[in-house]
Amino acid sequence: MSIHTEKFAEYLKYDVAREGQPLQRMVFVPHPLAGEPSTVLKQYVNGKDPTTGKPVMQEIIDALTKPLSVVETKTGISETKRVRLLEPDTEDNLRQLFNKNGWTDGLPIVLPTEDKVAEMLAGTNRSPDEVVGKMFWSYTVEQVAVNAVMAGAKPEYFPVILALAASETPPLSTSTSSMAGMAVVNGPIRKAIGMNYEVGALGPYNEANSTIGRAWGFIARNCGGYQPWPERYCGSVGNPLNFSNIVFAENEERSPWKPFHVRKGFKEDESVVSLFGTGWSKIDCMGAITYRPLHEEALILMKAFPPSTPKATFVMDPTAAWKTYREGFETPEELAEWLKENIKWTVKDYWATDYVRTFVMRDAQNGIEPYATWLRLPEDELIQPWLYGRGIETVVVGGETNAFCQVYDMPYVRSISIDQFMPNKTYKPAEPGKDDPFINPVPGAVPIKPSEPKPPSKPSEPEPPSDDDCST
């Protein structure tokens, strides 16, 4: 039997059912348990289960000794059947239904009628009933299209959305700590569908970026099973990034380095989306760097990240990227190696963090290296936790109004081809006023990618800071 805090009583009804023991014997004590003093914990043990009003210890004894019911010994398979179409209803009633069931983010959606979904499906070469991925739940191409319609996406965005779905990487987490994820698009499709990789690329200033990101969240929630509390999602405070998540294209043309997808083994003319796993934190660099080189500023900032499983992704404006390049980092990997070597913690500070005590301490006590050795070192000894982390990545985006960079504690997970989901059409870059960038529908045609202009050998220096709001 198990003991939990009362806050999770509703959540656990769903959770134990998913694990095959819908009547799991559980006892609840008040919430929270973590961080409470011994006197309070003693009251929990000698007190009553807040969900039943019965003494905790009597419930524990009963849970271990009362004979099992027939239902508790039941074996077999439990299956959930899904219907494809919902009951016909008015538009208003359907909107209420979607909101009430937690299928939306609370903002208006486009209702997924059969016509709208058919239009979306025309944006790919894949069969509607093909299972394209699995998170907690599996989902078909059509189910992904339903959520893409709801998010307000256009059919030409659908190959990117399908690639996100096929990555099986959600931008949400079930963690109580309210995480968000990031996706970066590279290659010709950025221009073909009009994604933003310049001023405000991470903000609400572009239809493709916004609706693709919103669709990614709907896919996790509805297709993948990340349903709202208390069914699955537990983020206590919530995360505003989850409205459209962090989805943007890389500014390949203005970067001093090879495009991100090329550094991950793809060809320059391939369209690729790269996924960065969920994280909690973002740190901003001031941008107007005058006192020290950018990489030294980054070193100071990154000491704020928890050192338990260190991971980070730099999101750099091209101006900041070129500044870093001129500081001697010919590749982002060189910057990553320098930071890993130079982010140092004292043993005392390292073992004092909650993250380390929760995630690392028991491994150290069980002899797992290097943590076991670190546990034996003098308190003032310096250690390099980032050498044992999940890596440091860099992507370049922005409109060069500031030599700015952000650092997210989101680790690189994987990159996935978008081209494999392209419709059997050729395409060209979007033009203002032209909605459909796809032309010449030819069954079986191989997509033709426009060539990208080469980046300049050296961009112009950033303008000196002015007194207006845009300078910081």
Added chain:
Amino acid sequence: MKRYLFTISCLFVFLFVLLISSIALATSPLPEHAQKEDAKLITVLNPLGQPPPVELIPMAPRLDTLEGKTVYLVDQGFGKPSGVLFLEHIQAWFAENMPSVTTIIKEKSGSYGQDDPELWQEIKNNGGDAVIVTYGH
């Protein structure tokens, strides 16, 4: 003349009643089903994915009594050290109220989300009769 006036009056009364009835009919709410039939109905697709089939796992057999038995108290690791402190109070309760019960406190290895099959095997090998697992938060 009287007959003519009577006929005209009846006609006015009839028209008045007809007018009132029409207004009442036009302003009275329709039943919900009638409203729904009148409004344009649309059909939309279900946005939900497919949950996997769940294999039902029968619960472990229960003990007749805890008297004379060995009960392992396992902390899953979140919120250390509160989880272990909490288990120490359960251990103290058994020592005071059911002294024939042997209680052994264990901390699961790894972070809170990781399985620890070695611990489960250790409990079996050492004659554990029951396990209580706490999930602190």
